Amino acid sequence: MAKNTTKNTEGQAPKGVRKPPATRKTAAQKKAEAEAKLKQQQLETGEGDNTPTDTPEQPNNEPTGETAEKEVTAGASESSAGQEGKTTETDKIKSDANPPVGNSTIEDLSDDEFDKGKRDGVSDDVEDQELMEGQMKLEDDGSTKIGDNPMLTDTKDKEEVQPFVRKTKIEKTSSNVSIKSLFKEWKKDQALRAKYRQEAEEAIKSGLPAPEFEDETTLRFDLAIQRNETWTDYQKSDLIHTVLYGYYLQPVLVEDSNDGKKWFIDGKQRLTTLMTFIEGQWALSKKTKPVYGYKIAGFKFNDLPSEMQDEIMDETITLVRIKNMTVAERDEMFVKQNSGTPLSKIELIRAMHSELSEQIDIELSSLKFFKEDLELTKKAKDKFIDVELILQIAMLIEEGKDRIKGLGADNYKEYVLRLKETEQIFSDEMIEKISNISNYLTLAFEDYEMDEVKKALKKVNVPIIFWTAITAMDDNLQPKLFGDFIRSFLISGYSVESAYGKSSQAGSSKKENVLIRLDEMSAALSQFIDMIRNASSIEEGVEQFNKHLADVNGVDREEGEDGERESA
Incomplete structure (x- = not known):
């Protein structure tokens, strides 16, 4: 008989046998x-x-x-x-x-x-019992x-963590809009602008001031934070290829301001590319790839087969409308949306303080000196070189030689952020001062040839010229004489081996190099004014200064008469 090896203690059920549940006692x-x-x-x-033994028994x-x-x-x-x-x-x-x-x-x-x-x-029932x-x-x-662990008593006095609550009032809605409907709005806007231009031309011909333009256009791409046109021909052509092929188009962001207009925060490059292509303003790049075997390189919109034209017009774009945004929230959203394709430094700085950017665009960039006299190329304007120069000039005027830290992007970024944090833009005095200097310089460079403008009014020179012009204006130096001084200092008598020339090369925006240029041009202006005043004629004084500068800088004047900067 097999031995039973199952262990079974009293009150314990054998293994494999479920013990009956105990009856609950009262x-x-x-x-x-x-x-x-x-x-x-x-x-x-x-x-x-x-x-004890002596205890009586119970x-x-x-x-x-x-x-x-x-x-x-x-x-x-x-x-x-x-x-x-x-x-x-x-x-x-x-x-x-x-x-x-x-x-x-x-x-x-x-x-x-x-x-x-x-x-x-x-x-x-004892409330105060620990x-x-x-x-x-x-x-x-x-x-x-349950009683607390006395070893953890330091956690008792910690502040209670408040639950997260989103405090912004921003609201977002989205809808799909066909390119055809957007193009209709675009055409209406173009007609309004053409009508204004015609009225302005007729008024000017009649000797009347041009009427103010009340912009009633619907598609608005002119928020100060917006970039200028930056896409290459290939990038624009690739967008058209994307639409024809049927790839996904990213949504565009619109600020809903309850005025019936579409203020675009993001998507300007895409929409203007589509609108101008349909309008026939440009042709596809010769590098554009075929679409399903159809060659489209070099085609304008009207050159495409009608089926392709219909595909473009019927394509939809998602508009994300955002409302209840503060200006600061709108600016930050723009920066975030463009973080994938990094903004240039000046574009980022403009977006940080859109109110200042708008003020610069309206009141300073429109001055003749920045708009025409500098002879900026379209590419330079699209890169906001004029805005960069204005910020450098304003910073130099406000901080002066004693406090200026340099003229680099990081320096004027810090300057703009300081204005932003104190909720300031340029003062009326600053606007007036820059405007007066600009008008003075417009007269000073009025007779300059194109090649002279390109040599004298380089980006590295413009803030220094503005600073020095303040002294010239204080000394009542005629604008044309100041133009003669700049021609001598930066063209005919200029040398890259001079102190000014060396400080204008690599690292020119550093504080030490900025100060060298300020000192060198200011000292030369003082010498120029002294020679003019002590000469028998203005022409003689200008000639003496030219000779003096050429000798100091080692410039061969006979070889340098054509304006080339040469060193002996």
């Missing part, structure tokens, strides 16, 4: 069992065995409740007083089996109190409170 049953257990332990222990082995209570109390007193001596085994058993609760024992507890855990020293670590308190609603 509070009264629990209390009765505890009392019976206590009495049984007292009987089994034999109280008289551990008592009538029976079961102590009365009063005696048990006294013994328990006595045992507790002996323990708390720290008295030496061995506690009787009976005392230990009584103390363990019938712990005091406040001034009561188990017998004094009601059934409800017993069931709530007071037998374990838990209180639910709970030990892990000790539970039963609340009236049935929930439990």
